[in-house]
Amino acid sequence: MANTAHTTPWEQVSSAIAYWNSLSRLSEIWWTRSAGKESVDAVRHRRFNALLRFARNRSPFHREAYGGLPERDVDPREVPVITKPALMARFDDWVTDPEINLAGVTTFIADRQHIGERYLGRYVVWKSSGSTGEPGIYVQDGNALATFDALMAVHLDRVRLAAQSWDMLARGGRAALVAATGDHFASIASWQRVCQSSPWIAARGFSIMDPLPRIVAELNDYQPVFLAGYPTMLALLAEEQEAGRLRIEPLRLWSGGECLVPGAGAAIERAFGCPLTNEYGASECLSIAFGCREGWLHINADWVLLEPVDRDYAPTPLGEASHTVLLSNLANRVQPIIHRVQPIIRYDVGDSIIAKPEPCACGNPLPAIQVEGRRDEVLSMRAPDGRLIRLLPLALTTIVEEAAHVHRFQIIQTAADRLMLRFEPVGNDDRHAVWHAAAGALRDYLAQQSLPNVHVGLDKHSPLTDRRSGKLREVVVAMERSSVFGASHRH
Ligand SMILES: [Zn+2]
Numbered sequence: 001m002a003n004t005a006h007t008t009p010w011e012q013v014s015s016a017i018a019y020w021n022s023l024s025r026l027s028e029i030w031w032t033r034s035a036g037k038e039s040v041d042a043v044r045h046r047r048f049n050a051l052l053r054f055a056r057n058r059s060p061f062h063r064e065a066y067g068g069l070p071e072r073d074v075d076p077r078e079v080p081v082i083t084k085p086a087l088m089a090r091f092d093d094w095v096t097d098p099e100i101n102l103a104g105v106t107t108f109i110a111d112r113q114h115i116g117e118r119y120l121g122r123y124v125v126w127k128s129s130g131s132t133g134e135p136g137i138y139v140q141d142g143n144a145l146a147t148f149d150a151l152m153a154v155h156l157d158r159v160r161l162a163a164q165s166w167d168m169l170a171r172g173g174r175a176a177l178v179a180a181t182g183d184h185f186a187s188i189a190s191w192q193r194v195c196q197s198s199p200w201i202a203a204r205g206f207s208i209m210d211p212l213p214r215i216v217a218e219l220n221d222y223q224p225v226f227l228a229g230y231p232t233m234l235a236l237l238a239e240e241q242e243a244g245r246l247r248i249e250p251l252r253l254w255s256g257g258e259c260l261v262p263g264a265g266a267a268i269e270r271a272f273g274c275p276l277t278n279e280y281g282a283s284e285c286l287s288i289a290f291g292c293r294e295g296w297l298h299i300n301a302d303w304v305l306l307e308p309v310d311r312d313y314a315p316t317p318l319g320e321a322s323h324t325v326l327l328s329n330l331a332n333r334v335q336p337i338i339h340r341v342q343p344i345i346r347y348d349v350g351d352s353i354i355a356k357p358e359p360c361a362c363g364n365p366l367p368a369i370q371v372e373g374r375r376d377e378v379l380s381m382r383a384p385d386g387r388l389i390r391l392l393p394l395a396l397t398t399i400v401e402e403a404a405h406v407h408r409f410q411i412i413q414t415a416a417d418r419l420m421l422r423f424e425p426v427g428n429d430d431r432h433a434v435w436h437a438a439a440g441a442l443r444d445y446l447a448q449q450s451l452p453n454v455h456v457g458l459d460k461h462s463p464l465t466d467r468r469s470g471k472l473r474e475v476v477v478a479m480e481r482s483s484v485f486g487a488s489h490r491h
Pocket of ligand 1: 292293294295296361362363364368
C-alpha cells in the first residue's frame with residue numbers, strides 16, 4: 001500500500017490513498033481515546049521510545065546526540081533537548097532518508113512550479129520561519145500527513161460537520177482559504193490535503209497579499225460555506241462582515257497558523273454566526289491541539305508530547321506560563337513502513353504555554369493548554385484620502401523575508417504613515433542590499449494597498465526582543481505615547 005507513484009500529480013495520488021489512510025487512522029485514534037487517560041499515556045510512552053530507537057538507528061545526528069542514553073526505555077526527561085539551529089546546521093545528518101539533502105530540497109523549493117508536487121516523488125516540503133525567527137525546511141511523507149488529516153476529521157466530526165455537509169453540498173460546497181498563497185507554507189499543504197480528503201468540497205485559495213477590498217469582493221462573488229485563514233485575517237474579515245461590506249454566510253470557520261488572541265474567536269463567530277475551529281500547530285507538527293468552546297486548546301496527547309519548561313528546561317508547574325515548550329512529534333511511528341523523515345524529539349518550539357490544572361468544562365478529557373505564541377499586531381495606516389487601511393502582519397513579514405532573505409528583523413509602525421525597519425547586524429555591503437530589497441518590496445506592496453504615501457525608513461538599532469518573554473516580535477506598533485519602545489525615532 002506504499003505510495004510509489006512518482007510522477008502522478010498530487011490530486012490523483014492523494015484522493016484514493018490518503019483518504020483510505022485517514023479512515024484507517026481514524027478508527028485507531030477513536031479506539032485509543034475512548035479507552036481513557038491511562039491508555040493514552042501508555043500509548044504515548046511506547047511511541048516515544050519507539051521513535052527514539054528509530055532516530056538512533058536512522059539519523060546520524062540523533063545517534064550522536066543520544067550517545068549517552070541507556071538502551072532500555074527511558075523517561076522523556078532523560079533525553080537531551082534539541083534546538084532548531086542545531087538541526088538545520090546538520091540537516092543532511094538529521095534526516096533519516098539518505099536520498100534527502102539540503103541542497104536538493106532547497107533547489108526544489110526555489111522553483112515555485114513545484115508547489116503541491118512531491119520532492120523525490122513522495123515527500124511534501126515546506127519552509128517556515130516559525131516563532132524563533134530561524135528558517136526551517138520541513139519534509140514529510142504522505143503517510144504522516146494522513147495522520148493529521150485524520151485528527152482534523154476526528155475534530156470536525158465532534159462538531160458535527162458531517163451533519164452539515166448535506167447543507168454545504170446543497171449550497172455548492174465551496175471552501176475558501178485566505179492565506180499566503182503561492183508559496184511552500186505549511187498552511188497551504190494542510191489546506192490542499194483537507195480539501196482533497198473531503199471530496200464534496202470545491203476549494204479556492206485567496207491571497208493575503210491582495211488589498212482587503214479585493215479579497216472582500218472576491219469572497220462576495222465566491223460565497224464560500226467553509227472559510228479558513230489566519231486568526232488575524234479572519235478578524236479583519238469579521239470587521240468587514242459587521243460593516244456590511246462582506247456578505248457571506250459560511251457554516252464553518254477554521255483558523256490556524258498563528259495564535260488566536262483571547263476574545264477574538266468569539267468576535268469572529270458572532271460576526272459570521274457560525275462556529276470557529278481553531279487549530280494550534282507548528283511546522284514541526286501540523287496539528288498539536290484543537291480549540292474548544294471554553295477557549296482552551298486540547299492536545300492530541302496520543303500523538304504529541306508537549307512539555308512546558310523554564311529557561312533551564314526544567315518542568316513548569318501546571319497553571320504557570322512556561323518559558324518555552326518541548327515538542328515530540330510521535331505522529332508517524334504507527335506503522336513500520338513509515339519513514340520518520342525529520343525526527344522531532346524534545347524540540348524547543350519557543351512558545352510559552354499554560355497547562356490547565358483542572359479538567360476542562362467542555363468535557364474533553366485530553367489535556368488543555370493556552371498558548372502565548374507569536375502575536376504580531378495588525379497595523380492601521382492612513383491613506384492620502386484619510387481612510388484607515390488595515391495591514392496584516394503576516395503579509396508584511398512575508399514580503400520582507402521573500403525580498404531580502406532575512407529572518408531576524410522588525411517592522412515598527414511609528415506614525416499613521418510611517419514604518420521603520422530594523423535588521424540584525426550584517427556586513428555593510430549586505431546591509432545596504434538587504435535594506436534596498438526590503439524597502440523596495442514594502443513600498444511596492446504599500447502602493448498596491450492604496451498607501452503610496454507611507455514612508456519606509458531604516459532604523460539603525462537591532463531588533464528588540466520583548467522584555468517579558470525574551471522573544472522577537474516582528475511587527476510592532478510604537479506610536480507616540482506608546483510604552484513599548486518609548487519615543488519614536490525620527491530621522
Ligand atoms: Zn475544553
